[in-house]
Amino acid sequence: MKSSLTVAVLRFRAMVVLFVVVALLAVICQAAKEFAKPVAHAGKTYPAHDEHPKEFVTVAIDPYDMADKAQIFSVNYREQGYLPVLLIVTNDGDQPVSLSAMKAEMVTLNRTKLSPATTDDLYRRLSHPARSDNPYPIPFPRKKVKGAVSKQALDEINAAQFGAKAVEPHSTQSGFLFFDVTGLSTPLAGANFYLTGAKDANGGELMYFEIPLEKYLSAPASKPSVQ
Numbered sequence: 001m002k003s004s005l006t007v008a009v010l011r012f013r014a015m016v017v018l019f020v021v022v023a024l025l026a027v028i029c030q031a032a033k034e035f036a037k038p039v040a041h042a043g044k045t046y047p048a049h050d051e052h053p054k055e056f057v058t059v060a061i062d063p064y065d066m067a068d069k070a071q072i073f074s075v076n077y078r079e080q081g082y083l084p085v086l087l088i089v090t091n092d093g094d095q096p097v098s099l100s101a102m103k104a105e106m107v108t109l110n111r112t113k114l115s116p117a118t119t120d121d122l123y124r125r126l127s128h129p130a131r132s133d134n135p136y137p138i139p140f141p142r143k144k145v146k147g148a149v150s151k152q153a154l155d156e157i158n159a160a161q162f163g164a165k166a167v168e169p170h171s172t173q174s175g176f177l178f179f180d181v182t183g184l185s186t187p188l189a190g191a192n193f194y195l196t197g198a199k200d201a202n203g204g205e206l207m208y209f210e211i212p213l214e215k216y217l218s219a220p221a222s223k224p225s226v227q
Contacts, residue, residue: 034155035072035073035074035155035156035159035160036072037159037160037174037175037176038062038072038086038174040086040088040172040173040174041088041172042058042090042172043058043059043060043088043089043090043172044058044060044090045060046060046061046062046088047215047216047218047219048060048061048062048063048193048211048212048213048215048216048219049061049088049211049215050209050210050211052206052207052209055093055200055206055207056091056092056093056094057089057090057091057092057093057097057167057198057206058088058089058090058092059087059088059089059090059195059198059209059211060087060088060089060090060211061085061086061087061088061193061211061213061216062085062086062088062216063083063084063085063086063188063213063216064083064084064085064086064176065078065083065188070084073156073160074152074153074156075126075153075156077178080125080126081125081180081181081182082117082122082125082178082179082180082181083178083179083181083187083188084160084176084177084178085106085176085177085178085179085193086174086175086176087104087162087174087175087176087177087195088172088173088174089164089167089172089173089174089195089198090167090171090172091167091168091169091170091171091172092170093169093170094169094170095169095200095201096166096167096168096169096201097166097167097198097199097200097201097206098165098166098198098199098200098201098203099164099165099166099167099173099197099198100165100166101197101199102195102196102197102198103115103195103196103197104116104177104193104194104195105193105194105195105196106179106187106191106192106193106194106213107191107192107193107194108184108187108190108191109189109190109191112184114179114180114181114187115179116162116177116178116179117177117178117179117180119157119158119161121178121180122157122178123149123154123157126149126153127148127149160175160176161175161176161177161178162174162175162176162177163175188213188216188217189213189214189217190213190214191212191213192210192211192212192213193209193210193211193213194208194209194210194211195208195209196208196209
């Protein structure tokens, strides 16, 4: 009887130790998770795009508005009021395209004009998180940032944001723009995305790009790929 009790106690202790080890490994793996920017394909392969054949440039956007897509981030940007949108610019021409003076803007159905958040805007919001009253239909996992922005979050912001100043011939550049959609329950419905200020090799400004977000909303769902 005593021997059986001893065996049972040892088994229980082993199970407890195993549980603790697994829990610690899960925490360590999550903490070590690094942001991996989605692989950028040619702009015309995305449902929401605007192609200028005569200028050999295509601009596309891919909103990360659902939980399964947003899992690439360690920060719950939607909970902080931001909508991450992947911007893709493809240059199929033989000359570089300058983006140093580009301006991106999203105009909602009610004509509200939204500009991408700056790095400082994101830092301030994450340092002083506010509760969002308009979650997406599928809630994101809760990973709050309180009081100060962690190094992981800072590195993620720097790695994710669109920072290209030019697109070389026959290449594609991509990165995220973060739009403040606080108070907007359905920011994409009826909205349009605009990109102006792109210039050719001679300094001439390209025609503006206009992308209705309905192209994205009405397209079949697809999973993002990462590098």
